[in-house]
Amino acid sequence: MRYLMLVVFILFTGCYHNIPTTSKVETFLNYHELEGERILSKPDDYLGSNDMEFKTQLEKKYTQLFGDKKIDFSMYDNPTLQGLWKVNNTMAFQCLEKKYLYNLEEIFEILKKRNIEKENYIVNKTTYNYVEDIFGFYILFGDFSKANSLKNEYQSILKSEVVPIVYDNASIMGEDCKLYKISDDGRSISLISVNIKEGPKIIFVSNPGCDFSKQAMKLTSATPELRNIFKKYATIIISLSTSMSYLNDMAVWNKNNPELEHFIYPHQDKLQGCLNKFSFLGGPKLYFIKDNKIVYQIRGFDPRESKYISDVYNGIKQIGIEI
Structure with missing residues (x-):
């Protein structure tokens, strides 16, 4: 029994x-x-x-x-x-x-x-909130519809958060590589097709909330020869994040630096294609691509500016770009 x-x-x-x-x-x-x-x-x-x-x-x-x-x-x-x-x-x-x-x-x-x-909780002396957490994950996974619904339901908690208007272009859904383009006013994002398979390419993964990413981009932009090379060969992609409060700042940057325009990686199953071989967490990260293969990589930013520039030039040489 x-x-x-x-x-x-x-x-x-x-x-x-x-x-x-x-x-x-x-x-x-x-x-x-x-x-x-x-x-x-x-x-x-x-x-x-x-x-x-x-x-x-x-x-x-x-x-x-x-x-x-x-x-x-x-x-x-x-x-x-x-x-x-x-x-x-x-x-x-x-x-x-x-x-x-x-x-x-x-x-x-x-x-x-x-x-x-609506309560908060603490991890390692840092305070978090359940509503903010789930909202952040909707943004991270590209579920903007759920993020917007949650923001409407918990306006007092999420009042400072940004949910863009999203325009998905049905005509390019079959394309292999897609990114979101930020509108001039920073209020919307539109799906576009990009080509990273032909010719040498540089993928620069930037994190708007990371000082190292800002320093790397600032130094790249301030070096005339690098700026010209990036203008021709680089695609700059904003890393995955639980917030899109950076949109307005990025719209201003793109307006002032159209040759170094930042795009957003669409972390959604239906949109992932050739870009899913890269890591979009954190930043900065630089991938140097030749014949559709990653041949050189830089992770992070060396505060010794000369070392960072030297590493970037090394990557450029690895993919056959003449300097």
Whole structure:
């Protein structure tokens, strides 16, 4: 009889080992912090290798702790649920996979039913907000419709956030490489087709919120020879972000520097094509492409300006551009 009761218990509740607990949440968050410090501090064998290793290790740890089955988040009390939010928040950002965003959406709806979705929470002495988090992920994953709906629902919390009007051009949906062009007034973005497969190319990934990205672009722009080379061969792409508050500033930059125009990477499954081989998290990153292959890369900005310029010139030579 006891054996039968145990079988029934397992059938109705699943394996107890895979039920998330507060201790598992803490284990995962500690692992994320320590493993991230270990992996991301190593020299990269190639651009993005550390990021890929970190993502792989996080996914393994997540599966080890929480299993690979769908979790019924409604069964957990508020502290555990809030911990699971932190876990899936981390996974969504580090792995850029929608399954973790879907988990966040489920948790958010439960928080909403419990009337605590507007609350703040703290991680490492930094204050975060559930509404701001889910909004940021909608922006990050290019779901502008949901971002706009959320902003309308929580205007007091999201009043400073920007959701652009989006124009998707149906006639270029079949094109392999697409980016969003920022309008002159910074209020809208329009999908355009770009060509990075023919001839030598430079892909410059810039983060508007990063001082190093700003310094790299400023130095590139202020060096006449580099500016001319970038004008002819470079495509400048804004890295993935949880906010688009930079749009107006970028519109001003593009107006004043049309030869160094910044575009937005569309992080949406239906729009990803040839650009998905590049990393668009953080910045600055520079990819030098020849015969449609990455032959040289620069990650970050060396504060020694002469070193940065030397590295850029080296990349230019690697793809056969005459100086």
